Amino acid sequence: MSASIILKNIFEFAKILNRASHQSVTHWDDQSLRNALDWADYCQELFHQIKGQEYEEDVNSQLSQMAVFLNPVSCLRLSVDTLGCARTQLVQTLMSNTKFPPLSQKKLISILQRSPDGVRVLEEVQKKCSDKCLQVCTDLLNSLTDRCHASYLQNIRSDYQAQVLLHNLVAALQNVQKVQRFEKYCCNVYNKLAETQEGWNILVCLFTVDVCGLPCSEAMVQEKVLKDFLSRMTQEIKQDVVASYLWSVPIDVLIKASSISEQFFLTYLDALVALGDSFSPQIDCRGFISWR
Template identity: 25%
Template sequence: MSFSTVLKNVYTFAQILSQSCTETVKHWDMKSINNAFNWASYCEQVYDHVKDKPLCDNLEKNLQEMTSLITPASCLTLDVESLGRASEILEEKLVLNTHLKLEMFEKMILQKSDKSVEKSRMAKKFHHLSMLSNTVEILGNMKREIDGDDSDKTTHIPQQSYILYNHFKQQAHIVSRTERYNNYVKSILTRLSEINGMGIIICLIAVYEEQRIVKPSTEDSNIYQLIFSWLQLLSNENPIMLLDIKKDILCNVAVGNVDFLNLYLQCLINWGNCMKPDYSHKYFPKLYLWRMETDWSNWDYKHLLEHFQYLCQFQIYLKNIVFSGLNKLIGNDCFTIWKDVMKDLQRRHYLDKG
């Protein structure tokens, strides 16, 4: 069998392994599961054939780059050593996937229990998962206690952001073609944004700032440029996805990164510029109300003001930038939304001081 055929077959398993972590498995039947484990068995045979041989290094290099081609984009990584544990890795991902039908889960366990070795390994696996479940529950309780404590309002960078950032750094060494790597990173970001992962994406900028302070590198700079260019495109095409992130996350990242602060403020400015005064009803104490004239119909003046208020309350540095920017926007214009925003912020400031 040719080397290219082996790679093609292993790629098939990589796709199956990637799917085993997703909702796709809810459509799997026993035929699908058996087929997946057959491919895993094939990979284990490949491992037995190539280990400790010159061919191993070439396979390792191709395997790692190959995973960047998986569609849809995935953070899955494969190396030669993992091929030797293909069945175990697949099994673990399926056991942890809550989308797998209970019926399929039970049948899979029954099949494994026919072999004493497999049965022993599965018992250890379930013991480990049981301990993991208890740990998650304890951590969840701790998190709820911490969230209930208002003494510390600092938003910490989620661990997922560190993991994803390090994954991007790892892939930069693996994927040889720049264009392929860039497309891979953007595909991951797009996919993550579609499953409510915008907070994780934004915090990648905070991770970059940490890396830049500790040990700046061209590699980190390239990753940052990819992430930020993706965010710029998003802010133009779908700014609501950006503005819908928790304000404490937005402000924390904005404090540490001028580029993101300017991007955030520009989104708010674009939002305000889309509003027009509505005189159709009497609005006390004003004779008008600022309303949207675009598809952002769910975003009103109150929500816009909340963003500016949060920025001003978050840190004096941000407050000074906001007030300076608003003064420039107002200019010599006697009637503008920014004049009302400024007045409301000043009123809020005096109320807070009082």
């Protein structure tokens, strides 16, 4: 089997894994579950064929870029090593998805309990879910921006979420050469984050992530991602400065981001000036002045 066909097949599993964390699982039937598990088993077989081979690094490079092509937008991370636990990844994604129907959960558990390996996977996933561990979120982006459906994330600070998210973004984009593809993916991720107040909290926290210790290549990608996001934030704030989610971001987060990132500080300062310009003095019958 050629390398292109193998990568194409792995991408099919990536699409399944991506859909497993979204609402589309409500339409999965028994056959869909079996097919998904078969794809996971296929990827685990590939792991044994690829691991340790001289072309493993090249395969890793290709896998890291797959998230860029997924729809809905995703920060899914794939590597040769993750192929080795593909079934576990799939099961934990399904079990942590609140949209996964209870009847389908029972069917999945029934399938897994038919083999010792399935029982092992089930026990491992159930432990992670019971520990409310962030690792149960295979589709990190979807989980971070949908906290009302991810109760195990509600006590995790936005700065930590931003750190994990940015790490995944850099991993997905560091091997992307085409500028248009890079910008399109950044746009899709930004739009997903910008939908909610929680997403804006995370967006601002991205500018507090330390680049110290990062390899030069990763630091450059991180800088490009933040520059792209900041440009989009600036445009959105200008469209309606008064209604911007920016003003609901905790002030300590805004101060920290401003103290670390000069570019964010300038954007924040411009937003404050624009907000001030939008107010006008109102004098009541007693001569008191208020600003609205």
